[in-house]
Amino acid sequence: MKRIKTGIILVILFLAGMMQGFARNNADTTSPAVTVLRFACVSTSDDSIQLKSVVSVKHDDGSTNLVNAPVIFYSVEKDGDLKIGEVKTDVHGTAVLKIPARNTFLRNDQQMLSFKAMYDGNDKYEASEGEFGLKPAKLVVSFYEEDSIRYVKVEGTQLNSDGTEVSIGAVDVIISVPKMFSMLKIAEISLDSTGIGTAEFPRDIIGDSTGNLTVVASIEENDIFGTVQGSSDKNWGLHKHLISPDRPSRELWTPIAPLWMIITLIVMLLGVWGHYVYAVVQLVMINKSSKIPPEESNKA
Amino acid sequence: MSDTASSKILLREFAPQIEHTGTLGKLWITFLVGVVLLGFFALYWQVSRGHIVTGMRDNVVWGVYIVNFIFFMGISYAGALISGALHLFHAEWRKPIIRMAEFITIISLLIGPGFIMMCIGRLDRLPNLILFGRIQSPITWDVIAISTDIFGCILFLYLALLRDLAKLRDFDELKVPNWKKKMYKILAIGYTGTPEQQLRLKKSTDIMAGMVIAIAIIVYSVLAWIFSVTLQPGWHSTIFGPYFVIAAVYSGTGVLIVAMYFFRKVYHLEEHITLKHFVNVGVIMLVLAAFFGYFTFSEYLTKWYGSEKNDEQLIAILFKDYYSLFILSNYIGVLVPLIVVGFKKLRTINNITIAAFIVIIALWLNRYLIVVPTLESPYLPIQESRDAWAHYSATWVEWSLTAGGVALFCLLFTLASKMIPIVQVSDLKEEPKEAGDIYLR
Numbered sequence: 001m002k003r004i005k006t007g008i009i010l011v012i013l014f015l016a017g018m019m020q021g022f023a024r025n026n027a028d029t030t031s032p033a034v035t036v037l038r039f040a041c042v043s044t045s046d047d048s049i050q051l052k053s054v055v056s057v058k059h060d061d062g063s064t065n066l067v068n069a070p071v072i073f074y075s076v077e078k079d080g081d082l083k084i085g086e087v088k089t090d091v092h093g094t095a096v097l098k099i100p101a102r103n104t105f106l107r108n109d110q111q112m113l114s115f116k117a118m119y120d121g122n123d124k125y126e127a128s129e130g131e132f133g134l135k136p137a138k139l140v141v142s143f144y145e146e147d148s149i150r151y152v153k154v155e156g157t158q159l160n161s162d163g164t165e166v167s168i169g170a171v172d173v174i175i176s177v178p179k180m181f182s183m184l185k186i187a188e189i190s191l192d193s194t195g196i197g198t199a200e201f202p203r204d205i206i207g208d209s210t211g212n213l214t215v216v217a218s219i220e221e222n223d224i225f226g227t228v229q230g231s232s233d234k235n236w237g238l239h240k241h242l243i244s245p246d247r248p249s250r251e252l253w254t255p256i257a258p259l260w261m262i263i264t265l266i267v268m269l270l271g272v273w274g275h276y277v278y279a280v281v282q283l284v285m286i287n288k289s290s291k292i293p294p295e296e297s298n299k300a
Numbered sequence: 301m302s303d304t305a306s307s308k309i310l311l312r313e314f315a316p317q318i319e320h321t322g323t324l325g326k327l328w329i330t331f332l333v334g335v336v337l338l339g340f341f342a343l344y345w346q347v348s349r350g351h352i353v354t355g356m357r358d359n360v361v362w363g364v365y366i367v368n369f370i371f372f373m374g375i376s377y378a379g380a381l382i383s384g385a386l387h388l389f390h391a392e393w394r395k396p397i398i399r400m401a402e403f404i405t406i407i408s409l410l411i412g413p414g415f416i417m418m419c420i421g422r423l424d425r426l427p428n429l430i431l432f433g434r435i436q437s438p439i440t441w442d443v444i445a446i447s448t449d450i451f452g453c454i455l456f457l458y459l460a461l462l463r464d465l466a467k468l469r470d471f472d473e474l475k476v477p478n479w480k481k482k483m484y485k486i487l488a489i490g491y492t493g494t495p496e497q498q499l500r501l502k503k504s505t506d507i508m509a510g511m512v513i514a515i516a517i518i519v520y521s522v523l524a525w526i527f528s529v530t531l532q533p534g535w536h537s538t539i540f541g542p543y544f545v546i547a548a549v550y551s552g553t554g555v556l557i558v559a560m561y562f563f564r565k566v567y568h569l570e571e572h573i574t575l576k577h578f579v580n581v582g583v584i585m586l587v588l589a590a591f592f593g594y595f596t597f598s599e600y601l602t603k604w605y606g607s608e609k610n611d612e613q614l615i616a617i618l619f620k621d622y623y624s625l626f627i628l629s630n631y632i633g634v635l636v637p638l639i640v641v642g643f644k645k646l647r648t649i650n651n652i653t654i655a656a657f658i659v660i661i662a663l664w665l666n667r668y669l670i671v672v673p674t675l676e677s678p679y680l681p682i683q684e685s686r687d688a689w690a691h692y693s694a695t696w697v698e699w700s701l702t703a704g705g706v707a708l709f710c711l712l713f714t715l716a717s718k719m720i721p722i723v724q725v726s727d728l729k730e731e732p733k734e735a736g737d738i739y740l741r
Contacts, residue, residue: 181680252436272452272514275508276455276511279508280455283504286489
């Protein structure tokens with residue numbers, strides 16, 4: 001009896017420990033959660049500005065993106081804020097509003113546009129907002145070849161309020177190629193006084209199956225221009241071969257499995273199923289022998 | 301005493317098992333059916349609402365379903381070991397427990413793959429596995445291996461049942477419905493025990509015993525390779541094949557001991573299943589505990605000493621977020637059976653059963669710790685994902701389906717014991733038999 005009790009206590013302790021291990025911190029908070037709104041503006045080569053905000057909720061163990069939250073975008077002007085539009089956040093907590101770079105919003109004394117993104121909050125989440133100022137700019141990417149060397153040319157201009165374009169100089173630009181998970185940096189250049197910069201393009205970048213790739217030039221989080229991006233496609237990449245005809249391999253997309261794999265599988269399956277068939281045949285023979293009179297069966 | 305007379309005495313003893321179901325038995329079956337229905341409701345909930353009702357997300361794409369799959373496939377090994385290996389070694393003591401082991405094998409093999417289906421988001425695309433299956437894929441290996449294993453184990457069980465089916469067919473005193481009698485007659489395929497039939501049956505059983513062991517090793521290795529051929533921290537290991545095989549036999553032995561305990565109590569089999577059986581299976585469990593502990597230690601020691609960034613991250617998670625589960629699984633789950641069976645004074649039926657129960661829980665946790673923490677710490681960093689999506693926590697749907705699976709296992713086991721005596725009658729005869737009886741040689 002004592003042993004049974006000891007055993008039961010041991011099992012209870014074991015299960016209790018297990019439950020503790022599975023337990024998660026599910027504490028429910030009743031006060032509104034703190035939200036954070038990250039706001040940035042990106043000038044793109046199609047003469048537009050993307051107003052991009054990400055709303056997230058802060059927790060003790062990190063933060064969660066807030067889905068379906070209405071974000072209102074304003075142009076901050078002398079006479080007060082002018083509402084531009086309202087966008088709800090997606091599953092990543094992101095709300096993006098695209099406006100033309102050549103617009104009529106009033107600029108400040110430094111000729112900069114100023115935007116504000118605001119999340120009003122509700123009973124569960126606190127309100128939050130962010131502000132961003134920039135001069136609209138544009139980067140144009142082009143390509144040329146000289147003495148068998150390939151070059152990427154980047155030309156940067158800023159857009160004035162009267163619609164004219166002026167070259168921007170002394171600005172750092174990163175040239176990169178989008179890959180599966182991140183941007184592959186090719187070069188980092190500085191635009192000269194005429195707003196032009198060039199970089200040699202490497203010959204070992206892998207493109208798609210026909211060698212096409214996208215080259216992106218970007219000014220990252222500049223105090224005056226914010227983030228500016230321009231891109232262009234060129235078939236200067238190496239051709240991507242999904243299937244190597246010379247090398248039958250284990251990849252799922254190869255038309256046929258390696259020979260050793262096929263032989264091994266067939267031999268193993270034949271070996272095993274052969275024995276199964278033998279056992280089934282024996283059962284059939286047992287059934288057949290039951291129909292023979294016992295005397296004859298014993299003789300056999 | 302003749303063979304027939306001996307068998308009749310045994311059949312009279314075991315007949316009440318298959319003739320009647322008491323009130324407690326009916327309550328037990330009703331309870332199990334209730335839990336199984338809860339599982340079906342959870343399945344309906346999941347199919348109608350999608351996998352969002354589970355804790356599985358883009359990053360942790362496998363959860364308790366795959367853990368249950370590995371677990372049930374693992375315990376099916378009990379049959380391969382006890383009925384296959386002990387049959388080949390002619391271990392006499394196995395006879396009263398051999399049928400339980402075979403039932404465990406078949407029932408767990410039928411339930412285990414069902415959990416894989418629950419992981420699949422688009423079941424309508426399942427035929428593509430056959431239509432467009434590639435031999436290069438470990439998933440295809442698994443499908444081929446499991447279907448081969450199921451067929452082989454059913455065949456082996458049938459061969460082992462044949463003599464008892466014939467005896468039940470010929471036992472006039474058995475008070476069972478006509479459909480059951482017809483079933484015995486059909487399944488007995490005219491077996492009367494002539495020397496020729498005995499010889500054929502023995503040859504087939506011997507061959508299938510060997511095949512069942514071989515195919516079970518292959519199946520569990522293939523299952524391990526699904527993990528180890530992937531470049532994931534904690535999975536990409538060369539010892540995963542044998543490690544899984546050892547863990548499978550270990551958990552299967554635990555389930556067998558627990559089944560022995562309950563059937564012994566419920567069907568009053570104290571005369572046939574004695575302390576000797578518990579100790580013998582317990583010793584097998586002890587040896588396996590030592591092997592399992594050794595493999596686990598080797599696995600984590602090499603990873604820890606290598607100090608590879610992602611392995612370090614995984615070990616840190618195991619010893620931080622999953623600390624208590626890791627200790628329960630890999631320390632208590634190994635040490636308890638070693639201590640209980642290792643010390644003669646502690647070797648009682650109750651103690652061995654409790655140790656076996658702990659082994660079952662520990663081995664389920666072991667599979668959980670292999671699957672989930674690895675997916676929570678992949679080589680490619682988890683980016684732009686909600687924090688809650690980067691971690692796994694099973695939902696009521698998954699727990700209900702898990703409970704449903706366990707209940708279905710117990711239900712099928714109970715129903716199987718209502719069809720055929722849970723102890724192999726033809727093997728229990730102790731008296732000298734007819735000279736032609738090949739099973740006495």
